[in-house]
Amino acid sequence: xxxxxxxxxxxxxxxxxxxxxxxxxxxxxxxxxxxxxxxxxxxxxxxxxxxxxxxxxxxxxxxxxxxxxxxxxxxxxxxxxxxxxxxxxxxxxxxxxxxxxxxxxxxxxxxxxxxxxxxxxxxxxxxxxxxxxxxxxxxxxxxxxxxxxxxxxxxxxxxxxxxxxxxxxxxxxxxxxxxxxxxxxxxxxxxxxxxxxxxxxxxxxxxxxxxxxxxxxxxxxxxxxxxxxxxxxxxxxxxxxxxxxxxxxxxxxxxxxxxxxxxxxxxxxxxxxxxxxxxxxxxxxxxxxxxxxxxxxxxxxxxxxxxxxxxxxxxxxxxxxxxxxxxxxxxxxxxxxxxxxxxxxxxxxxx
Amino acid sequence: xxxxxxxxxxxxxxxxxxxxxxxxxxxxxxxxxxxxxxxxxxxxxxxxxxxxxxxxxxxxxxxxxxxxxxxxxxxxxxxxxxxxxxxxxxxxxxxxxxxxxxxxxxxxxxxxxxxxxxxxxxxxxxxxxxxxxxxxxxxxxxxxxxxxxxxxxxxxxxxxxxxxxxxxxxxxxxxxxxxxxxxxxxxxxxxxxxxxxxxxxxxxxxxxxxxxxxxxxxxxxxxxxxxxxxxxxxxxxxxxxxxxxxxxxxxxxxxxxxxxxxxxxxxxxxxxxxxxxxxxxxxxxxxxxxxxxxxxx
Numbered sequence: 001x002x003x004x005x006x007x008x009x010x011x012x013x014x015x016x017x018x019x020x021x022x023x024x025x026x027x028x029x030x031x032x033x034x035x036x037x038x039x040x041x042x043x044x045x046x047x048x049x050x051x052x053x054x055x056x057x058x059x060x061x062x063x064x065x066x067x068x069x070x071x072x073x074x075x076x077x078x079x080x081x082x083x084x085x086x087x088x089x090x091x092x093x094x095x096x097x098x099x100x101x102x103x104x105x106x107x108x109x110x111x112x113x114x115x116x117x118x119x120x121x122x123x124x125x126x127x128x129x130x131x132x133x134x135x136x137x138x139x140x141x142x143x144x145x146x147x148x149x150x151x152x153x154x155x156x157x158x159x160x161x162x163x164x165x166x167x168x169x170x171x172x173x174x175x176x177x178x179x180x181x182x183x184x185x186x187x188x189x190x191x192x193x194x195x196x197x198x199x200x201x202x203x204x205x206x207x208x209x210x211x212x213x214x215x216x217x218x219x220x221x222x223x224x225x226x227x228x229x230x231x232x233x234x235x236x237x238x239x240x241x242x243x244x245x246x247x248x249x250x251x252x253x254x255x256x257x258x259x260x261x262x263x264x265x266x267x268x269x270x271x272x273x274x275x276x277x278x279x280x281x282x283x284x285x286x287x288x289x290x291x292x293x294x295x296x297x298x299x300x301x302x303x304x305x306x307x308x309x310x311x312x313x314x315x316x317x318x319x320x321x322x323x324x325x326x327x328x329x330x331x332x333x334x335x336x337x338x339x340x341x342x343x344x345x346x347x348x349x350x351x
Numbered sequence: 352x353x354x355x356x357x358x359x360x361x362x363x364x365x366x367x368x369x370x371x372x373x374x375x376x377x378x379x380x381x382x383x384x385x386x387x388x389x390x391x392x393x394x395x396x397x398x399x400x401x402x403x404x405x406x407x408x409x410x411x412x413x414x415x416x417x418x419x420x421x422x423x424x425x426x427x428x429x430x431x432x433x434x435x436x437x438x439x440x441x442x443x444x445x446x447x448x449x450x451x452x453x454x455x456x457x458x459x460x461x462x463x464x465x466x467x468x469x470x471x472x473x474x475x476x477x478x479x480x481x482x483x484x485x486x487x488x489x490x491x492x493x494x495x496x497x498x499x500x501x502x503x504x505x506x507x508x509x510x511x512x513x514x515x516x517x518x519x520x521x522x523x524x525x526x527x528x529x530x531x532x533x534x535x536x537x538x539x540x541x542x543x544x545x546x547x548x549x550x551x552x553x554x555x556x557x558x559x560x561x562x563x564x565x566x567x568x569x570x571x572x573x574x575x576x577x578x579x580x581x582x583x584x585x586x587x588x589x590x591x592x593x594x595x596x597x598x599x600x601x602x603x604x605x606x607x608x609x610x611x612x613x614x615x616x617x618x619x620x621x622x623x624x625x626x627x628x629x630x631x632x633x634x635x636x637x638x639x640x641x642x643x644x645x646x647x648x
Contacts, residue, residue, distance in 0.1 A: 059446050059449070125633050129636065132387075132388050132449055133632055135388075136581070136585070136632070137629055140626075140628050141625075141629065143621070143625050147618075147621050147622040147625075148622070150618065254453050254457060257450060257453065258453075258454075261450055304465045308461045308465055311454060311457040311458035312458060315436060315451065315454040315458060318450050318451045318454055319439050319440065319451065322440075322443060322447060
């Protein structure tokens with residue numbers, strides 16, 4: 001295989017993928033499109049969690065906080081003025097926000113930047129700690145963010161949440177952002193920074209003795225992850241069109257951890273696959289929440305049954321397949337081609 | 352604020368703090384031995400509340416029998432959770448066990464939602480605990496005083512067990528260094544199982560009293576107390592049993608007092624525990640009474 005072949009293949013498949021997306025946007029029904037959008041958003045979150053935990057080895061449970069910041073920022077920037085007035089009937093929205101209504105792109109950029117800044121502010125104290133202490137403090141910060149959002153009536157409308165957020169998110173936006181996130185994090189991981197991240201993950205003391213600034217690198221990974229997490233949050237707000245603080249409890253952070261672990265910690269390919277499986281499995285399992293009839297016997301459906309199934313799958317993965325779907329390996333064209341070659345080579349011999 | 356009001360709030364705070372202390376001790380014992388944040392502890396607490404409820408409501412047991420059975424069953428449940436979800440990961444990186452704990456917590460919550468339904472259940476409050484006692488101008492529910500009394504008795508019992516018995520010495524040895532403790536002939540797995548049994552039994556006792564104090568059962572009721580009690584354990588110094596007790600009482604009294612003195616901040620009540628956690632971890636990561644422990648990789 002020539003040196004440029006993988007790059008060509010990537011370009012071709014990207015173009016094909018986007019053509020498919022354009023087709024899907026026009027032809028698939030809203031339900032399927034929504035699922036595909038959700039997959040893309042979950043991809044963004046899992047990939048960013050992988051940057052913090054998979055590459056840099058810092059276990060953070062603060063994703064929900066950054067998602068909340070992104071979602072609220074995008075929501076407040078894109079909400080039409082009339083909707084704002086309807087939403088904030090208890091206490092009016094504070095001054096600059098009640099007169100602006102931005103298009104989607106600047107809103108998303110705002111969401112990402114604000115989440116990134118929050119990442120720096122939260123990262124500076126949290127990253128002083130290690131292991132489960134860091135996990136707890138990040139979880140604490142994310143819960144504090146949620147409680148603040150619950151109480152800042154004139155900024156977030158408190159527990160009433162925001163309704164009528166325009167549904168700007170479509171497949172091109174969501175997958176475009178997902179691919180951008182993967183691309184940048186992939187580039188980062190294969191740069192000298194990325195190697196420093198992995199060195200920190202393997203052994204902090206050894207990494208430090210080779211001259212890697214632990215704190216700077218950890219903070220960099222954390223802030224970049226927060227930035228893209230916020231981007232995902234913005235996409236989510238403009239997809240589901242209502243947000244309220246309780247959406248962003250730590251259960252959401254658990255979900256991100258789950259997807260990443262399912263895919264394999266340290267593998268972006270795994271994150272993508274796991275997001276797709278997680279979201280679609282969740283939809284496919286919907287029937288078990290409803291009553292079903294099997295061979296004449298009606299099993300009463302119990303809402304929540306699929307969450308039970310899901311938790312069991314999660315436990316089985318962490319107990320028995322700790323490497324997840326992909327371990328730490330990534331998809332590459334070389335790997336695919338060699339697989340194909342072996343497959344077809346064997347067939348030729350048989351014939 | 353008058354002195355009477357203050358004393359009333361104080362009694363309330365101490366009884367809430369006592370419940371926090373009971374649960375926090377369970378966290379701290381497990382952490383001391385396995386270096387694991389048992390995220391499922393709060394959900395074991397929830398399960399115990401439902402068990403006690405069904406014992407009375409469904410099986411028509413007298414309340415004391417139901418409560419005793421609940422404590423026993425919860426202890427067994429703790430041991431089972433450890434055996435199934437944590438022991439296989441003993442040699443894995445520490446974060447794996449943490450993730451497994453998150454999984455157990457999710458599972459218990461969702462089993463709770465499916466089995467018990469999302470509608471709140473009213474926990475029974477036996478007549479003995481529903482009396483109103485007057486001390487001068489102060490009115491106190493008998494439950495409040497019983498909680499303080501029972502909590503203190505249990506905590507003294509835990510102290511005795513950990514610091515005055517042979518098995519307690521084994522637990523302390525394991526928490527210092529489980530490798531060396533093993534060489535001294537201590538059966539590590541037995542000590543861990545016992546720790547989970549005791550921790551869960553304490554959570555069950557706390558849960559029953561919690562149910563009588565706040566008689567509304569929900570499948571997610573364990574989440575917030577669970578997190579708060581972990582914070583209490585960290586506040587006092589994770590791994591230290593007196594620390595967990597101190598942390599629990601401080602958090603309980605602090606929470607009640609903050610709302611009593613600054614009613615406008617009531618909406619942020621939940622965030623105070625987290626702010627306390629963040630501050631203590633940044634300023635004094637070992638907690639108030641803890642010793643600095645090198646993190647095992």
